[in-house]
Amino acid sequence: xxxxxxxxxxxxxxxxxxxxxxxxxxxxxxxxxxxxxxxxxxxxxxxxxxxxxxxxxxxxxxxxxxxxxxxxxxxxxxxxxxxxxxxxxxxxxxxxxxxxxxxxxxxxxxxxxxxxxxxxxxxxxxxxxxxxxxxxxxxxxxxxxxxxxxxxxxxxxxxxxxxxxxxxxxxxxxxxxxxxxxxxxxxxxxxxxxxxxxxxxxxxxxxxxxxxxxxxxxxxxxxxxxxxxxxxxxxxxxxxxxxxxxxxxxxxxxxxxxxxxxxxxxxxxxxxxxxxxxxxxxxxxxxxxxxxxxxxxxxxxxxxxxxxxxxxxxxxxxxxxxxxxxxxxxxx
Amino acid sequence: xxxxxxxxxxxxxxxxxxxxxxxxxxxxxxxxxxxxxxxxxxxxxxxxxxxxxxxxxxxxxxxxxxxxxxxxxxxxxxxxxxxxxxxxxxxxxxxxxxxxxxxxxxxxxxxxxxxxxxxxxxxxxxxxxxxxxxxxxxxxxxxxxxxxxxxxxxxxxxxxxxxxxxxxxxxxxxxxxxxxxxxxxxxxxxxxxxxxxxxxxxxxxxxxxxxxxxxxxxxxxxxxxxxxxxxxxxxxxxxxxxxxxxxxxxxxxxxxxxxxxxxxxxxxxxxxxxxxxxxxxxxxxxxxxxxxxxxxxxxxxxxxxxxxxxxxxxxxxxxxxxxxxxxxxxxx
DNA sequence: TTGAAAGCGCTACCAC
DNA sequence: GTGGTAGCGCTTTCAA
Numbered sequence: 001x002x003x004x005x006x007x008x009x010x011x012x013x014x015x016x017x018x019x020x021x022x023x024x025x026x027x028x029x030x031x032x033x034x035x036x037x038x039x040x041x042x043x044x045x046x047x048x049x050x051x052x053x054x055x056x057x058x059x060x061x062x063x064x065x066x067x068x069x070x071x072x073x074x075x076x077x078x079x080x081x082x083x084x085x086x087x088x089x090x091x092x093x094x095x096x097x098x099x100x101x102x103x104x105x106x107x108x109x110x111x112x113x114x115x116x117x118x119x120x121x122x123x124x125x126x127x128x129x130x131x132x133x134x135x136x137x138x139x140x141x142x143x144x145x146x147x148x149x150x151x152x153x154x155x156x157x158x159x160x161x162x163x164x165x166x167x168x169x170x171x172x173x174x175x176x177x178x179x180x181x182x183x184x185x186x187x188x189x190x191x192x193x194x195x196x197x198x199x200x201x202x203x204x205x206x207x208x209x210x211x212x213x214x215x216x217x218x219x220x221x222x223x224x225x226x227x228x229x230x231x232x233x234x235x236x237x238x239x240x241x242x243x244x245x246x247x248x249x250x251x252x253x254x255x256x257x258x259x260x261x262x263x264x265x266x267x268x269x270x271x272x273x274x275x276x277x278x279x280x281x282x283x284x285x286x287x288x289x290x291x292x293x294x295x296x297x298x299x300x301x302x303x304x305x306x307x308x309x310x311x312x313x314x315x316x317x318x319x320x321x322x323x324x325x326x327x328x329x330x331x332x
Numbered sequence: 333x334x335x336x337x338x339x340x341x342x343x344x345x346x347x348x349x350x351x352x353x354x355x356x357x358x359x360x361x362x363x364x365x366x367x368x369x370x371x372x373x374x375x376x377x378x379x380x381x382x383x384x385x386x387x388x389x390x391x392x393x394x395x396x397x398x399x400x401x402x403x404x405x406x407x408x409x410x411x412x413x414x415x416x417x418x419x420x421x422x423x424x425x426x427x428x429x430x431x432x433x434x435x436x437x438x439x440x441x442x443x444x445x446x447x448x449x450x451x452x453x454x455x456x457x458x459x460x461x462x463x464x465x466x467x468x469x470x471x472x473x474x475x476x477x478x479x480x481x482x483x484x485x486x487x488x489x490x491x492x493x494x495x496x497x498x499x500x501x502x503x504x505x506x507x508x509x510x511x512x513x514x515x516x517x518x519x520x521x522x523x524x525x526x527x528x529x530x531x532x533x534x535x536x537x538x539x540x541x542x543x544x545x546x547x548x549x550x551x552x553x554x555x556x557x558x559x560x561x562x563x564x565x566x567x568x569x570x571x572x573x574x575x576x577x578x579x580x581x582x583x584x585x586x587x588x589x590x591x592x593x594x595x596x597x598x599x600x601x602x603x604x605x606x607x608x609x610x611x612x613x614x615x616x617x618x619x620x621x622x623x624x625x626x627x628x629x630x631x632x633x634x635x636x637x638x639x640x641x642x643x644x645x646x647x648x649x650x651x652x653x654x655x656x657x658x659x660x661x662x663x664x
Numbered sequence: 665t666t667g668a669a670a671g672c673g674c675t676a677c678c679a680c
Numbered sequence: 681g682t683g684g685t686a687g688c689g690c691t692t693t694c695a696a
Contacts, residue, residue, distance in 0.1 A: 006673055017683045022675060032681060052448040053388045054673030057688045062385060064428070064449070072417070073410040073627075075610070082405045085431055094445050096396070097429045099417055113426050116384040117396070223614075252614060259616065278407070279611045282555075282584060284591065295405075338689055349667045354691060364665060386689030389672045 005048040014042040025050055056118065065305060066096045066114035068107060069125040074221075075249065075277040076294060077125070080148065083298020084123050091306045093120070102127025102188070107134050115141045121305040123298075126151055129190040143308045147301040150192035157304040158319040159297050163193050163274075166290040166324035167200025170244065170272055173288070175208050177332055179242040179270060185219040185229050185254070187246040197246050197274060215240060219250050226253025234261050241270060242332070248273035248280045248289055255287065255331060270332040285330035292324050337380040346374040357382055388450065396426050397637060398446035401457040402434045406553075407581070407609040408626060409457070412480065415630020416455050423638045425452070434459025434520070439466050447473045453637040455479055455630075461522040475640045479633040482524035489636035490651040491629050495525050495606075498622040498656035499532025502576065502604055505620070507540050509664055511574040511602060517551040517561050517586070519578040529578050529606060547572060551582050558585025566593050573602060574664070580605035580612045580621055587619065587663060602664040617662035624656050 007025075011018040016035060023031050024039045031039075042048075056062040067084050069077050085095045096119060098110035107127065111134055114122055121143040124135060135154045138144045145157040174182060184201055187194030201214060215238060219225045226245055230253065233240055243258075245251035251273030258269045265271055265285055273280060276291035300320055308315055339357075343350040348367060355363050356371045363371070374380075388394040399416050401409050417427045428451060430442035439459065443466055446454055453475040456467060467486045470476045477489040506514060516533055519526030533546060547570060549561045558577055562585065565572055575590075577583035583605030590601045597603055597617055605612060608623035632652055640647055 004673090008673080018674080019676085019683055019685090020681085023682085026675080028676085030681065035681080049444070049448055051389075051450060051673050053385055053394060053450045054688090055675075056385045057383075057389050057690090058673080058675045060688075071414070072404065073414045075407070075410075078405040078407075078410050081429075082403070082431060085404070085429065089430075094428055094430075094449060096426055097413070097417065098421075098426075099414060112381070116381055117426060118383060118385045256614065279614065282588065282611065283615050336689090340689080350690080351667060351669095351692085352665085355666085358691080360691085362665065367665080383689050386672090387691075389674090389689080390691045392672075 004051070005046045006051070007048075010039065010042050010046060010048050013046065014039045061120050061309075062118050063092065064094050064096055064117065064119045065302070066098065066110075066117075066119040066122045067125075068098045068100060068110045068114070068122060070102045070127040071099050072097065075279065076247070076275050076292075079294040080125070080298040083295040083300075084302045085298075087299045087302035087306065091310075093306065100127055104128035104130040104134070107131075111138045114138075120309050121145070123147055123301050123305060124151075125149060127191070143305055145301040145305045147297055148193065150196075152192075155317045157301065157308065157317055159301040159304065159322070160192075160319075161292045161297065161322045161324045163196035163324070164200040164203075166274065166292075166326070167197040168204045169200075169326045170274070170288075170290050171201045171204035172208070173326055173328060174242055174244060174270070174272060174332065175204070175210070177270070179332075180210060180212060181215075181240045181242070183215040183217065183229075183233055183238065183240040183243045185217045185226060185243065185245045185250050187219060187221045189218065194246055201244065214244075219246060221247050221249060223249045223253040226250030226255075227257045228253075230254035230257035231261070234258070234263070242272070243269065244272040246274055248275040248277045248287060251287055251289065251331075252279060252283065255283075255285075266330065266332050272332050276327055281327075281329065288329045288332040289327055290324045291327045293322050297322060336383070337378045338383070339380075342371065342374050342378060342380050345378065346371045393452050393641075394450050395424065396428055396449065396451045397634070398428045398430065398442075398449075398451040398454045399457075400430045400432060400439060400442045400446070400454060402459040403431050404429065407611065408579070408607050408624075411626035412457070412630040415627040415632075416634045417630075419631045419634035419638065423642075425638065432459055436460035436462040436466070439463075443470045446470075452641050453477070455633050455637060456483075457481060458483055459523070475637055477633040477637045479629055480525065482528075484524075487649045489633065489640065489649055491633040491636065491654070492524075492651075493624045493629065493654045493656045495528035495656070496532040496535075498606065498624075498658070499529040500536045501532075501658045502606070502620075502622050503533045503536035504540070505658055505660060506574055506576060506602070506604060506664065507536070507542070509602070511664075512542060512544060513547075513572045513574070515547040515549065515561075515565055515570065515572040515575045517549045517558060517575065517577045517582050519551060519553045521550065526578055533576065546576075551578060553579050553581060555581045555585040558582030558587075559589045560585075562586035562589035563593070566590070566595070574604070575601065576604045578606055580607040580609045580619060583619055583621065583663075584611060584615065587615075587617075598662065598664050604664050608659055613659075613661065620661045620664040621659055622656045623659050625654050629654060 100106035126149045217229045255271040273289040280287035432438035458481045551557045587603040605621040612619035
């Protein structure tokens with residue numbers, strides 16, 4: 001814990017005013033070359049580094065953005081967080097990270113904490129059903145970019161993946177490979193992603209003239225849930241040739257379950273997921289899934305936000321829908 | 333972007349001085365009950381929330397801690413980051429996250445960014461060989477807790493895992509299961525974790541009176557590296573019955589490589605790792621590995637730091653060495 | 665129990 | 681080109 005060197009110390013030692021020191025710090029207006037160099041010399045001599053907090057207070061911006069997401073230890077989010085972080089750092093911003101586990105209460109306290117810290121903007125991956133009001137509250141204080149999970153009725157930048165289309169294509173693939181009796185394990189239904197994926201499945205089935213409805217289980221994106229529903233499917237001897245899950249983690253669980261029960265995947269039971277987390281390409285049989293550009297989503301969302309901060313705030317809300325891609329591997 | 337309500341507005345509306353408002357905000361000294369309630373009413377009426385930046389400037393603390401780590405999208409770190417974050421939030425702190433990819437230059441700019449932001453403390457997972465000077469520089473400005481990878485010659489809190497012992501035990505297990513011709517793929521050798529793990533291996537071999545030296549490959553903790561060294565091992569027909577890797581990611585790569593080449597794991601080639609990332613228990617054959625309590629490490633490190641911030645800074649540096657545990661699964 | 669006022673370290677406007 | 685100075689919004693003596 002050293003002594004804090006302030007702009008005043010530099011000014012005194014260089015024999016100039018603090019205004020001048022501030023000018024060389026910010027290169028904000030011309031300073032005579034010799035003065036400039038003298039000040040710079042003193043700065044490095046004293047090891048001075050500006051107090052960003054003080055600067056923030058007087059400028060009204062902090063150079064910090066916040067990211068609110070459900071759980072960094074869920075394998076889908078690290079890439080996303082990395083994308084946000086990289087884009088932020090590239091523009092000289094710094095990132096505060098908040099985990100909510102999808103609880104409205106944690107989302108609320110995260111929003112509050114970030115706003116108190118006067119972050120310049122927030123990237124928000126919603127997890128609770130109270131998303132709208134929280135996004136709205138946050139938007140009153142700073143720009144917000146909603147990412148991954150769509151939030152209706154708010155006006156802010158939004159970056160998502162075309163979940164409907166991804167799911168539609170996956171379903172078509174499933175139909176192409178001969179499956180007609182499909183079980184589907186959903187994600188939490190208050191999330192747009194979950195709803196869209198289910199809708200994609202249904203519409204594709206309908207479009208193909210399949211009248212048999214898929215067997216739908218209400219899941220929650222967790223590995224264990226995939227595992228147990230799969231076990232149920234076996235136990236009940238359900239007439240199903242394929243289990244398609246709303247995310248990879250559940251698909252991995254389901255696959256494990258089938259394998260543990262001695263079923264051959266994909267011969268006796270096909271399994272498909274959604275996300276394309278790292279694990280999915282590494283296990284065997286490798287999982288057929290819909291790849292989401294998570295890193296890219298993070299980058300784009302952060303860039304939307306930062307452009308809005310740098311240029312005027314009065315840009316119209318932008319939204320970007322990224323195209324997911326079907327990755328056919330060995331599980332289907 | 334709403335109007336910022338300040339303490340002044342509250343004071344005026346409540347007909348008191350800003351000092352009094354500050355007092356009710358901080359409950360720092362007695363305020364007459366009726367005044368207190370009136371102020372509180374105005375606060376919620378106006379939707380006032382204190383500007384943390386201003387508070388930070390005058391108090392000299394920010395309530396923010398920084399975490400510097402190599403890469404949040406490397407599966408070992410999310411749990412650790414979550415641990416740090418949870419402990420921080422529990423104490424009312426907020427977390428800034430920086431990724432360095434192990435580059436000294438990025439570590440340096442991260443340290444700088446955090447110090448400028450006046451963070452109250454830093455949790456540092458070192459990745460470069462310039463760790464010592466960076467930790468030292470950071471320590472001049474705020475408390476630092478070094479985590480996971482040990483840094484010699486600095487005086488700060490430190491939380492690590494007993495890598496030596498973990499590796500020793502793994503080796504004993506390998507010997508117990510009959511392996512004598514062991515190949516070992518190291519991590520980056522400038523990391524204490526890598527060195528300790530190698531030392532554990534060697535010492536255990538020596539202790540068991542095995543004179544044949546292990547075949548050591550210099551790795552870098554990456555999946556692909558495990559994959560290619562394994563392929564080399566096959567290609568060269570090296571006389572080895574077991575490949576032990578300094579982390580799970582490489583072990584997973586090696587295993588994949590063997591499997592792809594038609595070798596049976598563990599019958600024809602055993603594989604062992606270190607870390608116990610989620611994937612390791614999910615693949616088949618499940619990976620034998622040394623489990624590290626990553627989440628707990630994060631929690632403890634953050635708590636060391638925060639206790640130091642709350643109580644006096646003059647605590648002697650503490651260090652905690654957690655015990656890893658051998659998890660025997662199917663790959664050995 | 666409350667108010668006035670001096671900072672915290674910096675930026676930015678206004679003079680010279 | 682450079683200096684003086686009024687804030688930024690809050691905390692914290694010091695008085696009253």
